[in-house]
Structure formats: C-alpha cells, structure tokens
Amino acid sequence: MLDVKQLCKDYSGLQAVQGVSFQLHPGDVFGFIGSNGAGKTTTIRMLATLLEPTSGTATLNGADIQRDPMEVRRQIGYMPDFFGLYDDLKVWEYLDFFAGIYRVPPRERPQVIDNVLELTDLTVKRQAYVQTLSRGMQQRLCLARCLVHDPAMLLLDEPASGLDPRARAELKELIAELGRMGKIVIVSSHILPELADFCNTVGIIERGELLAWGPVDTIIRQIQAHRSIMIRMLERGPEAAEFVSRLPSVLAVTPRGSHEIQIEYAGDLEGQAEILATLVRDGYRVTDFREEQADLEDVFLRLTTGAVQ
Amino acid sequence: MSIVAGWLLRNKEAYLTNASTARDFRSQLRGNRPLLLWGTYLFILIGFGTLFYAVTSSEGTMSVASLQRELQGFYNTIMNMLGLMVVVVSPALTPTTIVSERQKRSLDLIFSAPVSTKYYLVGKMISSYRYTWMLLVLSLPVTSVCVVLGGATWTDVLTGYANLSFIGIILTSIALALSTVAIKPVSAIVWSYFATFFVVMFTWTMASFLSFASMRSGRELPFLVSLSPFNQLNAAGAYTQIGWVQIPNFVLAGLTALLVSRIMLLGASSVLSPFGALDTKSLRVHGLVYMFVVAVGVGSALGSGSTHILYTWITFPLIAIVPIITCFGWDLEKKFWPDGWFSIRAAIVGTPAGGLPYLLGLLAGAFLGSNLGVGLATMDVFPDLHLQLCYLTWALGLWAFIWAIGRGCSSLYNGVKTARTLQAVFFLVFLTVPSAAVSMIVAFTSQPGLVDPTPLWYLMPLYPLGLPLAEGAPGALAWGLLMLLAALYIGRKAEHRARNPKPRGRK
Numbered sequence: 001m002l003d004v005k006q007l008c009k010d011y012s013g014l015q016a017v018q019g020v021s022f023q024l025h026p027g028d029v030f031g032f033i034g035s036n037g038a039g040k041t042t043t044i045r046m047l048a049t050l051l052e053p054t055s056g057t058a059t060l061n062g063a064d065i066q067r068d069p070m071e072v073r074r075q076i077g078y079m080p081d082f083f084g085l086y087d088d089l090k091v092w093e094y095l096d097f098f099a100g101i102y103r104v105p106p107r108e109r110p111q112v113i114d115n116v117l118e119l120t121d122l123t124v125k126r127q128a129y130v131q132t133l134s135r136g137m138q139q140r141l142c143l144a145r146c147l148v149h150d151p152a153m154l155l156l157d158e159p160a161s162g163l164d165p166r167a168r169a170e171l172k173e174l175i176a177e178l179g180r181m182g183k184i185v186i187v188s189s190h191i192l193p194e195l196a197d198f199c200n201t202v203g204i205i206e207r208g209e210l211l212a213w214g215p216v217d218t219i220i221r222q223i224q225a226h227r228s229i230m231i232r233m234l235e236r237g238p239e240a241a242e243f244v245s246r247l248p249s250v251l252a253v254t255p256r257g258s259h260e261i262q263i264e265y266a267g268d269l270e271g272q273a274e275i276l277a278t279l280v281r282d283g284y285r286v287t288d289f290r291e292e293q294a295d296l297e298d299v300f301l302r303l304t305t306g307a308v309q
Numbered sequence: 310m311s312i313v314a315g316w317l318l319r320n321k322e323a324y325l326t327n328a329s330t331a332r333d334f335r336s337q338l339r340g341n342r343p344l345l346l347w348g349t350y351l352f353i354l355i356g357f358g359t360l361f362y363a364v365t366s367s368e369g370t371m372s373v374a375s376l377q378r379e380l381q382g383f384y385n386t387i388m389n390m391l392g393l394m395v396v397v398v399s400p401a402l403t404p405t406t407i408v409s410e411r412q413k414r415s416l417d418l419i420f421s422a423p424v425s426t427k428y429y430l431v432g433k434m435i436s437s438y439r440y441t442w443m444l445l446v447l448s449l450p451v452t453s454v455c456v457v458l459g460g461a462t463w464t465d466v467l468t469g470y471a472n473l474s475f476i477g478i479i480l481t482s483i484a485l486a487l488s489t490v491a492i493k494p495v496s497a498i499v500w501s502y503f504a505t506f507f508v509v510m511f512t513w514t515m516a517s518f519l520s521f522a523s524m525r526s527g528r529e530l531p532f533l534v535s536l537s538p539f540n541q542l543n544a545a546g547a548y549t550q551i552g553w554v555q556i557p558n559f560v561l562a563g564l565t566a567l568l569v570s571r572i573m574l575l576g577a578s579s580v581l582s583p584f585g586a587l588d589t590k591s592l593r594v595h596g597l598v599y600m601f602v603v604a605v606g607v608g609s610a611l612g613s614g615s616t617h618i619l620y621t622w623i624t625f626p627l628i629a630i631v632p633i634i635t636c637f638g639w640d641l642e643k644k645f646w647p648d649g650w651f652s653i654r655a656a657i658v659g660t661p662a663g664g665l666p667y668l669l670g671l672l673a674g675a676f677l678g679s680n681l682g683v684g685l686a687t688m689d690v691f692p693d694l695h696l697q698l699c700y701l702t703w704a705l706g707l708w709a710f711i712w713a714i715g716r717g718c719s720s721l722y723n724g725v726k727t728a729r730t731l732q733a734v735f736f737l738v739f740l741t742v743p744s745a746a747v748s749m750i751v752a753f754t755s756q757p758g759l760v761d762p763t764p765l766w767y768l769m770p771l772y773p774l775g776l777p778l779a780e781g782a783p784g785a786l787a788w789g790l791l792m793l794l795a796a797l798y799i800g801r802k803a804e805h806r807a808r809n810p811k812p813r814g815r816k
Contacts, residue, residue, distance in 0.1 A: 011640060049420075050421055052583055052642060052643040069583075070425075073424075078421040082414050084413055084417065086332070086336070089332065093332065097331070097332040098328075098418075098422070101328045101329075101419060103322075
C-alpha cells in the first residue's frame, strides 16, 4: 500500500507541491492529472526517492521514502518522461544491465528478460540495438526495464507522450494489464481521455495542490451535485418542458431546440424512472431519455483554473 | 547477515560483479574501433623498437658500456612513452562518464534503483581505468625486449608498470570526481586535462627537486618520485626508510594512489548523494585526517626555519572547496539548505551550518600536524608559540572572513550557484588581483631606502620567505582580529537574512 501524507516540495520559496496526500492499494491504477508545471513530475520524483520532500512523508508497504529509500527503490519501477536509453547497447544488454543493477541473480536474468520482452511485445527485437527501435518500442523497452525486478509499484511519468495512436492503445492495454497483475500504477498525464480508459483512481493537481482524488465515479459525483437528464421527444417539446418543470425534485428545465430538453434533477434513480413513466403515461412520445455523465475533462475543467507556477 | 558478510558482499558486487562495468565493457569493445586503436598503439611501440634496433645495429661495433647506456636510454624512452600514454588516455576516457550520463538523463534511472553511489562510481572507475591498464599490459612485449637485451631488469619493468598503474588510478579518480561536477563533457575533459597537467607538473617538479636533494645528501629518492610519470628510470628500486624498516617506494606510491583515489571517489559520491549520506560524512572525516597527515609529512620533510607556520599556506588550497562548504540556498538539494551558522555535527554531516567548524577543524589539523612534523624533524615541538598564536589568529580570521563572505553571498540570493559565483569573484578581486599588485610593489620597494609595505598586506603570512617571523607577527595579529570582527559582522547579518528570507511567492 502506498500512503502519501502531506508531501511538500519548495524550490527557493516556490511551492512546487503543497501537502499532497493520498492512499493507493495493490491493483490501483492512479491517473495523476494536471497541467504542465502543476507538480505531477515533482511528486513522482519524490516518490521515486530522487527528490527530497521539504516536508511530509510517503511510505510504500511500510518503507519510508526518506528513512529507507533503498527499500522503496527495490519496490518501485520508475519511468520518467524521457527515455534515458543507452544507444550503443542491444535490447537484451540494456535489460541485463538493469537486471544487474536491481540485483536479479545472474542465473535468473535470461528468463526475466524473456518474460518482460514478451509482456511488452519486444521479443523479436531482443538482438536489435536500442537506437534502431521506434519511439513506441523505446517506450515499451523503458517499461520493460521497470519490470525486470517485478516491482510492487510503477511510476510512469507521461508514458504516452509522443506516441502514435496504435502505440498509445498498446501502452494503455499494457498498463491496464499491470494493474490487473496487482501492481500499484501511478500514471501522470495531461491527456485526459487516455487516463479515463484504464485508471480506476484519479487525482487532480494544480499549482502543487491535490484538488481531488479518489475513484473516477466518486470524483465525478462530487463535482456533479445534481443529475443532468437529457430527454428527446418526437414532438411537443416545449409543452413537455413545461410539464416536466412541475414534477417534484426537478430544479431546472432548459429546452434545447424544439425536440430536446435538459433537466437538472435532485431526486434518486426511482424518481428518475418515475419522470419517464409520467411522460409516457401522459402521452408524450419519448425517443431518448438518458442521464448525462460528466467525464474527466469536465471534472478537470470545473476544478482547475489553468494557473501554473 | 553479519556486518562483515554484508561488507564483503557489497564489495564483491561493487568490484567484481558490477553491472555498470559489464555494460561499459560491452560498448567499449564493440566493433572495430578498439582493434584499430590497439593495433595502431602496438604498431607505434613496435615500430619505435625496430627503429632503435636498426639504428643501433648500423653503428657497428660499440663497447659494452655504451651499448648498456643505449639500451637504458631505449628503456627510458619506452617508459616515458607509456607515461605519456597514461597521462593522455586517462583524462580522455574518464571525465565524460558521469557527465554524459547526466546529459542523457540516465542517472535518474540508475539512482531510482537500489544502487549506492559507491557501487556506481566504482563501476565507472573500473571501466575507465581498465582501458588504460589494458594499454599498459599490451606494451609488455616491447618492454620485455629491454629486459632480454639488457637495458633493464624485470624488477625495473614491473616496478615501473606498478607505478604507472598507480598514476593511472590517481588521474582516473581525479577525472571521475571532476566528471560529477562538470556540466558539459567538453568542460569535464578540459578540467581533467588541467588537473592532470597540475598533477604531472607537481610530481615532476617535486621529483626533480627531490632527486637533486637526494643526490646531494646521498639519500634514497623519496617515494613521491615514483608518482611522476616521466621519472620511472630513476624511481625503480628506490626505497624509503621508516624507522628500521625499508619500504619499497612503489608500495608507498600504491598506498598514496589508493588514498587519493579514495578521497576522490568519496568526493564524487558526496556530490551525487543526498542529504546525510554516509559518503559525505566519510569524506569530511577523511579530509580532516588527510590534512593532518599531509601537514605532518610536509612539516617533517621541510622542518627548519619558520616552517612551523606552514599551516598558513598548507590550508590555502582549501580556497577551491570553500564555496562548496560555505554557501547555502533553497534551489538545490536539502544538503545545501540553510540550517544555522555553527554546528559541529553539521561539519561531519556536510550541511552549511558545518562550514565554519569544518574549516576550523582543517586549520587545527594543519596547525597541529605541521608543528608535529617540524617537532619530529627538529625535536622542538611548538617552537615560538607566542608568535605562532599571532599567525594562528590571522589564519582563523582569514578563514572566518572567507566563510562569512560565502554566507553573505548566499543570504543575498536564494541560489547556491549564484552565491558560489559571487564568492569566487570575491576571491578573484580581493585575493588574486591585489596579490599580484602587492608582489610588484614589494619588488619595487625592496631597493634600499624605501619602506617595505609587506606588513600592511593582509595576506602577508602567505609569503613565508618575505618577512622574518617576529616582524610579521604584530601585523598578522592585527589583520587576524580585524578579519574576525568583519566575519562576525557579515556572518551575523547573513544569518539574520537567512532566518527571515524575503518572501518570493508564486510566479
């Protein structure tokens, strides 16, 4: 389990991260959302023990990032937003080097390398030089490097930046698979649709402050106090709008053209079903009735102001 | 696991199964490049040997003595060529190792793994040094010819190789340390060659001076001669008498190489390590011990006249590291954050509050060491103590003042780098430039009838031969007290500013 408590980082009086706190459990794929310069990378680097927090703590399975950094490092795989590859090495040599660094016993290394190459779909490139790989392959090689010691937590900083749609889709599937394998995965990004697909938890950070964190549905629910229902009629749209506005728990009705109305509703799911039933009972011909869900982008835009440090 | 077993395992991993060494080995030996390089190198050596043989044969008959002289000359030339190779290759291969990783940004990948800086640096050192050593070993067939023909003995050759290997270790470790602080590979290479030039010139000058002195006194050559890359013919077979024991000079040269490489590796490790790292503490302790040992060594070697104020100039090279010790700021890692003005614990932990106590510790080491050294040589411990205390006050004042300048610069700006630059500029403006001017004035006023202004110069005690000890003492005391007062004032102001920083807010 990762437990982050009041993590802060100052640079010459500039507060890059201010009291960030969250908890993650095995299997959590945590999307760390924020604009450029919001504090995502600084937080991730602190969790990777590469930066010393000004204050606050973080523990991974009981190991503190400041008091026991070596134990934390044994349990993490860190993939920064740059490759840092050694061009003059072959793919297997590169992985062998990191397996050595992570003290994987020499006898086990060939098997470990084969496994991570298979997982990242790079088996055919085993003997290729790193510099000959495409960007997507290099990204996957970086991920393979993070996996050679079977870490409990992966820190992936902007993993999909610069990838083409196919490589991006493959990477998303890979990250989701890692979550299913029981690893804690922290993925930072400012591209929201890509996170919504595979993250079960998100955190939104702006100017170093974590504005919200938790399961995606819960966060959306938090910012969306009332249900928003869209109703499409075959005819008599304005009449239906007036009729619906008189129903209980309906807070506001907004006609959208001659056939659509949008209502803000404070009731529960049963009441929602009752609205549909009443409309049909009273002879209104309904062609579409659906609750409009806010997405991560709505949440992000609602919570943040776009300010950077 | 016991402490010893853990230590053995860590050292085995660092020295024998280092992943970094294996990786560098793979890339170093890949392709035709090493083959071409080694081929050319052997071609030059063998070509030179063949040329020598051809020239010697063409001379026809010659006496055994002159042939012996020729062969010795040949051996000397070969060893000098090898010395040149070590001097050229070591600083070329090593300095880019860390800085290029930093540029590639691969250091983050390594230090997010459970890797100690020692493990990593030892790996880098081995992979850089191994190349130089391989070139040395490759030349063995050529030097063997010297033994077969009679120009040198196996002892000469093996001692020479051992000494050149030790020089290689020293130069490699210095280049590695410079690689950790350099920003660009080119600057790392330039600084490494600069440091190599300094080391070679120092050892060469010392070797020439000591060889001459030994010849006059009929004593054995001091071991320092062994560390000069161009003096291997003279250094072979020499020994140093310590008490009743004769220790071969190459053993002492090896010990020196190990000590130098150790402190260089600790320095490099300290640069790469975070706050409170064991390597930084070890570096600080090593610094104090080395200062004491060097002072004892120099004191006992020179022990005569006014050399018991050696500590005034033995400590002066510290000026190169003072900005690193004294300056503070919030822009770099925690080890540079302001944490008070005086803490003995911080002197070992390596934070800014330890700057002054550490400088004072080094000064104390130099003071006690040089007096002990002189005492050992002359059997007169702490001679002229009352005069020495005047000079000690001056030294205290000077280092406290320099410390205060660093603190003052740090308190004016939030950045450590800016503070260091300002402090360096201060050294340049107030120490180096006036020193040159004063030297010229002193030279001019040394004519009869003119007043010597030397006692008025606040760096006067750094001119040990310039003034008799007793005459300079009052000036040294006055300058010392004045600089102490200035240090107290600037240091207090700086501390006040550091505790109440001007708020900067958000961008």
